[in-house]
Amino acid sequence: MKDQVDYTLYLVTDSTEAILGSRHLVEVVEQALLGGVTVVQYRDKTSDTGALIKTAKALHEKCKKHNVPLLINDRVDVALAVGCEGVHLGQDDMNVTEARRLLGDGNIIGATVSSIEEARIAVERGADYLGIGTLYATSTKKNTKDIIGVNGIRSILRYLHTSSDEAARQIKTVCIGGVNALNVQRVTYQLHAPSDASSPPKSIDGVAVVSAIVAAKDVEQAAANLKTLLCTPPTFTHSSPSTTAINGDDDAWTSLAHLHTTALTLTRAVHTHGPLSHNMTNLVVQNFAASVALAIGASPIMSNAGAEAPDLARLQGALVINMGTATPDALRNHALAIAAYNAAGRPVVLDPVGAAATSARKDALASLLAAGYFAVIKGNEREILAVAHASGLVMLKTGHAGQQRGVDSGHALYDLPHRAHIVQRLARRERTVVLMTGATDVISDGRRTYAVANGHAYLGMVTGSGCTLGTAISAYLAAAPEDPFLAAVAALLHFEIAAEEAGRSEAVRGPGTFVPVFIDELYRRRKAIVDGVLEEGPERMKVEVLTEVKDAGILKEL
Known part of the structure; x- marks a missing residue:
């Protein structure tokens, strides 16, 4: 049986009053089984052996009816007495080798691991699966020393994926710690082993859940909901087909003619739909961002x-989540909004303003990355480097020295090939679209990568120009969520070509006079495209298609 175990929804029981209440554990587990739980681990650290065996026997009867394995936490003696399918062992319990000697080869043995070394030892000793964590702090996990987060689990998965040991590559994995209905799809989507594009990553095989099921008012419904979420694509990575669906084969993105046509199509889509652009941004740029949204045909709200x-x-x-005001209160509101938009399957743009400037902002960035999924992450070079670091990427070779001081981008640290590698690698790691702005912008979804040299120097001299680019991107994403990459590129081209046109205007004498003319040009370009009177071809786009982004040797994964 152990070779056919489905670890998708792994229930860990909790008999404490705070979680179970006055309900009977066996009845709660039965409801969870009806809801679709695929593995049950009986965990009880306080009852005496006789009580453990009695409860475990009752649980085993329920599990057998559903052909679901019952594992006992820690207690090999109880598992032997009950005759259930196996045990799960923590780092302070009996080791896997001794448990295997007692239980035999036919039983399941799982091991809790929170480091690569612990994973290596567990595999070497013959564990059948690994319980990797702790992912997030929880009320049921009192010992917080083993909280390793997303990056810690990724590193273990990557070790298993790249191991020369076949057992390590094939071993099943379950993550545990704070998984619930609000984050389970993001967890399963992003907890994959970072790897090169030619090799499918090793992902987790299931999630272990405690209070999200045991403490639920309707246990069967809670389990069924989690099972559905685990077995369907994440809401935030797909939308219902749009009337503006982007057509073309897998290689169409390399054609600038196709990109030009697509960009014009998406500009018309924004105009037609007038999508909502919800900006959670700082007071300094709210008016500017709202004006940009209106000029391109979107409907802004600043809340x-x-x-x-x-x-x-x-x-x-x-x-749009703009980190310009990174106060604790702002972060709490951001987390609520991210969760709401993720749950609704609507796109979220992260603008990590000044993320590299201070330790507090770096912590704020880590908090936001843990709060939800972002369809696009955009920032200047230093901000994107801060995102890469928060994602678990270490820079082996630094560019020119210099810490970010404010929200300005500063001088460039890396040349284009290095920047392209950073952006593509980060996009692949986070399974999202990453845009690094600069004199030449680099944008990638991990597979497709462009360098865009449109724009004007005045954009870098105006407070909030980067923030308002996030607003423009959000509008395009809302109008065409089926391809966030091309939507973001189309928004970038609209924004930066309008900036070029504004910069050429005789009415512009510097940054101060640039802003109103720029807003006019955003509107004028939109109207020209919608009315079919825009006289330009693909050559107007200063876009380089980067079909081969080489490993620059400057990144290492934790």
């Missing part, structure tokens, strides 16, 4: 109240 997000997310728009 930093997380409580409004569930209602706004139902309006089929997109959200």
Whole structure:
């Protein structure tokens, strides 16, 4: 049986009053089994041996009816007495080798690991699966020393994926710690082993859940909901087919003619749909961002109240999270909004403003990355480097020395090939679109990568120009969520070509006079495209197709 175990939804029981309440554990587990739980681990650290055996026997009867294995936490003696399918062992319990000697080869033995070394030892000793964690802090996990987060689990998965040991490559994995209905799809989507594009990554085989099932008012429904979420694509990575669906084969993106046509199509889509652009941004740029949204045909709302997000997310728009004001209160509201838009399957743009400037901002960035999934992450070079570091990528070769001081981009640290490698690698790791802005922008979804040299120097001299680019991207994402990469590129081209046109205007004498003319040009370009009077071809786009982004040898994964 152990070779056919389905680890998708792994229930760990909790008999404490705070979680179980006055309900009977066996009845709760039966409801969970009806809801679709695929493995049950009986965990009870306080009852005496006689009580453990009695409860375990009752649980085993229920599990057998559903052909689901029952594992006993820690207690090999109880597993032997009950005759159940196996045990799960922590680092402070009996080791896997001794448990295997007692239980035999036919029983399942799982091991908790929180480091590569612990994983290596568990595989070497013959574990059948690994329980990797702890992912997030929980009320049921009192010992927080083993909280390793997303990056810690990724590193273990990558070790298993690249191991020369066949057993390590094939071993099943389950993550545990704070998994619930709000984050389970993001967890399963992003917890994959970072690898090169030619090799499919090793992912987790299931999630272990405690209170999200045991403490639920309707246990069967909670389990069924989790099972559905685990067996369907994440809501935030797909949308229903749009009338503006982007057509073309897998290689169409390399054609600038196709890109030009697509960009014009998406500009018309924004105009037609007038999508909501919900901006959670700082007061300095709210007016500018709203004006940009209106000029390109979107409907802006500037609301930093997380409580409004569930209602706004139902309006089929997109959200911009701007880190310009990284206060604890702002971060709490951001987390609420991100969760609401993720749950509604609507796009979220992260603008990590000044993320590399201070330790507090780096912590804020880590908090936001843990709060939800982002369809696009955009920032200047130093900000994207801060995102890469928060994602678990270490720079082996630094560029020119210099810490970010404010929200300005500063001088370039890396040349284009290095920047392209960083952006593509980060996009692949986070399974999202990453845009690094600069004199030449680099944008990638991990497979497709462009360098875009449109724009004007005045953009770098105006407060909030980068923030308003995030607003433009959100509008395009809302209008065409089926391909965030091309939507973001189309928004970038609209924004930067308009900036070029504004910069040429005789009315512009510097950054101060640039802004109103720039807003006019955003509007003028949109109208020209919609009215079919735009007289330009693909050559207007200063886009380089980067079909081969080489490993620059400057990144290492933790």
